[in-house]
Amino acid sequence: DAGVTQSPTHLIKTRGQQVTLRCSPKSGHDTVSWYQQALGQGPQFIFQYYEEEERQRGNFPDRFSGHQFPNYSSELNVNALLLGDSALYLCASSGWTLSLFIFGSGTRLTVV
């Protein structure tokens, strides 16, 4: 079992550009949650996808959007990148009850 897979592992983008991050959940999991973790901080909830719909959203602007595909994989899109978007982006997969909440290794995004 590959667990939760995120790609790419590292990414450097220029301010104003757009970026897409990808996540494949653990086999048997159908819910994907995305988090942003700035250096020295705890993960901050961005949004959660279940049944291909955004079910919950944290306090993030509309520049952050996402998608879930029929195979439960998910994408996080960020438009008009700002320097402050530089962070580790984490994907967590779970069943709907969230009783087992497993993370991928993350994508390190650097905005220059």
Place this chain on the structure above:
Amino acid sequence: EDQVTQSPEALRLQEGESSSLNCSYTVSGLRGLFWYRQDPGKGPEFLFTLYSAGEEKEKERLKATLTKKESFLHITAPKPEDSATYLCAVQLNSGGYQKVTFGIGTKLQVIP
């Protein structure tokens, strides 16, 4: 507002010096509490889930306990390889859905 507070923010121990990390929470609709270990630049690694006051779980040198308002992660005779950031997270009912909210973490350094 739901809050998760971890203390101390940083802890330095000598190898073999036992201690405890604290996670206190002010939330409504608590479903469960998670503990994770996170190494620098990596995704959080799942350690424990606790569901009810009085519950305890152990793994090697770690033991997690839960009361109605807080959780403790006890580290017995730590080794340098236990050095990491330990994250606490609460699983909440939110608007008919469930989400997981994190604390800022405790950065543990174990000195040989």
